[in-house]
Amino acid sequence: MRCAEARSWPSVTTTIPACSRPRPRRWLPSLPSRPGARGPIQRPPRAHRRSIPSISNAVRGVLGGWLLALVFAGGALADPPPGAAPFPPELEARLAQALETSPSRTQPRTRHRMPDGSPRYTNRLILEQSPYLLQHAHNPVNWFPWGDEAFAQAEQLNRPVLLSVGYSTCHWCHVMEEESFEDPEIAEYMNANYIAIKVDREERPDVDDVYMAAIHAMSGRGGWPMTVWLTPAREPFYGGTYFPPRDSPNGKRRGFLTVLRQLSRFYAQDRLKAGLRASAIAETIREALAPPPSVGVPGSDDIKRALAHYKRRFDAKNGGLSRSRKFPSSLPIVLLLRSYRRTGDAELLQMARKTLDAMRRGGIYDHLGGGFHRYTTESTWTVPHFEKMLYDNALLVVAYLEAFQVTSEEAYAAVARDVLDYVAREMTSPHGPFYSATDADSEGEEGVFFVWTPKQMREAVGPEHAKLALSAYGLAGKRPNFERTHYVLRRDLSVEELAAAHGMTPSVTASALKEIRAKLYQERAKREPPLLDDKQLVAWNGLMISAFARAGLVLREPRYVEQAARAAAYLLEHARPHGQLARYVRNQKPHGTGLLDDYAFLEAGLLDLFEATGDARWLADTRALQRDLDARFFDDEAGGYWISPDDGERLLVRAKPASDGALPSGNSIEVMNLLRLYTLTTDGDYQMRAEMCVRVFSDSLHAAPTGHARMLEAVDFMLDRPKEILIVTPEGRDGAEPFLRELAGVYLPNRVLVTVSESEAKALVPEVPWLERKRALRDAPTAYVCEDRVCDLPARSSKVFGEQLRKKPYPYPEG
Secondary structure, eight states, X not given: OOOOOOOOOTTTOOOOOGGGSOOOOOOOOOOOSSTTOOSSOOOOOOOSSOBOOSSOOSSTTTTOHHHHHHHTGGGOOSBOOTTSOOOOHHHHHHHHHHHHTSOOSSOOSOSOBOTTSOBSBOOGGGGOOOHHHHHTTTSSSOEEESXXXXXXXXXXXXXXXXXXXXXXXXXXXHHHIIIIITOHHHHHHHHHHOEEEEEETTTOHHHHHHHHHHHHHHHSOOOSSEEEEEOTTSOEEXXXXXXXXXXXXXXXXXXXXXXXXXXXXXXXXXXXXXXHHHHHHHHHHHHHHSOOOOOOOOOHHHHHHHHHHHHHHBOTTTSXXXXXXXXXXXXXXXXXXXXXXXXXXXXXHHHHHHHHHHHHHSTTBOTTTOOBOSEXXXXXXXXXXXXXXXXXXXXXXXXXXXHHHHHOOHHXXXXXXXXXXXXXXXXXXXXXXXXXXXXXXXXXXXXXXXXBOHHHHHHHHOTTTHHHHHHHTTOTTSOOSBTTTBBOOOOOSOHHHHHHHHTOOHHHHHHHHHHHHHHHHXXXXXXXXXXXXXXXXXXXXXXXXXXXXXXXXXXXXHHHHHHHHHHHHHHHHHSOGGGSOOSEEETTEEESOOOHHHHHHHHHHHHHHHHHHOOHHHHHHHHHHHHHHHHHHBOTTTOSBOSSOTTSOOOSSOOOOOSOSSSOOHHHHHHHHHHHHHHHHOOHHHHHHHHHHHHHTHHHHHHOGGGGHHHHHHHHHHTSOOEEEEEEESSSSGGGHHHHHHHHTSOOOSEEEEEEEHHHHHHHTTTSGGGTTOXXXXXXXXXXXXXXXXXXXXXXXXXXXXXXXXXXXXXXXXX
């Protein structure tokens, strides 16, 4: 969750700095060990990983069928939400059936329970598939999912809508749930005076984008949880982020209940004013998310202005940008590296290395299990919010891989391997796709799973290695850096420095550190782990497929390519009903409508798989997805891709995203896809669409180049002369290995690669015309390096091939 503020609107609320609040101890959803038991909770045995429940049924298997029949007799629920009208019989029966037939994997996530441990309240969210929505299925709030039913009820009852947007691993979303949405008084007021809607921003980023634009328009800030007051026409008239439940004792800060009451009265007493305000904000959103087309062409000057900004804002001491909180995405490492390649500006490389080194050593990195946390709450990369997001890790793997290619620094390759091994071990479904995220919280508190005391570490590693462990992980001679009692682990000292400090050889030290890490990981595994969001988002999977495929190619690790191919094959089979992508897969079923990000990110992953394998299937699947994307998302008049398809739900505005956030914009990734497809296939339609995309966003890119870093990477590609590389073997692909190893050691981002046998090359000519008449000369593997279909002499030696690849890059043209 980005720390954000709820800003004031006349006499309603005051600034609420979320990140300045102490970390509250959260309630623990739990079950008695037997019917009617009180006292200490008996936890169920720990599984390998505890997933967020699809739906919980606390009584089945505990009390037997007779109690089930009693609780659910006649399709009845235990209690209706307080202050809400009784559910219609048909709906109540559906909710009861969903509760009765749900998997009983964990306890219901609520403190409101019947004496037998079953949930007292159940709302419509139990019928959903989103793990975040299911977290709220037993709140006393009468939640609706986003949809026409909720707004029709608001219209019928003349009530405003309270829209709450978050995601399953958001720490402050959990805090607001505990403090407000589990509070009976607040829930009763909401149920009696509002129609309350819950949205998972990961399931519906299109909805999130619209109302986050409203929050920015009203306050200049944003973040999650996002809380927005709407008219029944879906137009926002007030909003904020996190709200504390009640007014502060000194009266300077108004709480959520007070704001609810004031806005309910305002809406009831002056609906016209609320409507006019909402309409004005809605118009502002339309202007922000669907700007008029521009006619300029982005160029090298835009890249240079962005780089100048990053230089001015760079934190020379800690890496990243000079901010009180550090997000990995705020400094575009890949753009720095690619611009360094073109310009030779050593400062850009130094900025990238300083940041990558600070992150891999800091507490934002999980030094035991692998993987990066979301962001840090201070400037030294030490104390994070502990959620781990699939997309962050995918994007950082690529950054470390490219840095490895530029510098040959093995530490960067090691980080990429470590992250991918973590994802393969802990974030991969049995069927192949990747899970979305893990929570920041466990055992009711943030970070408990990840932090240590010196005593805990000594006991875990034993007396032989205790001093080395404390020194290696930053516990020796330093004050606790987390809640004044615990330590977030850091790795500031190299193996050589630790060896010198402890009178050991580097090889013995490295062996001891490996043993220490294994012991600490095993000891940590005994703790209750953070919740796992097990939905498999197509877009985020596309990013991780790219990471695995590119790592396999660069690190020469076939297992990584196999991991990428397995995930891609599953998604293409299970997330593409009727030929159109779904938003995500959960419980082996597709859910939701695929959006621009899903198409663009998956296409990028498939292109990387094609380059890593030479398998024509992945190119064919990419082109099929591209045809669907062009037909249903492309703006034929102005250019650019809409976030949602032509046949999708109509929101207040149909956004055409270009600027990056935590994720790259779909249009930025799609421009790069189009450029790569054009370079491979020579199909001019791809080039035309790419040029239309960058033109339509040129004004916003000129105005704010730093907000469009990924689009600037595409501009960098357009301003280069991308290489077309073919490695062709007599038969099979084994003979290509010396050439691929040579390619892996060269930083050449603006290129396409085809690795095939002679027979495969002939079959691929209709898709990739420039393969025609290119053979394995003298029955030996042969490499071709071309630009605009004009090739250097064929290379049968990997050394000659390497020399061709290492030709001096073209500088940026002027303008």
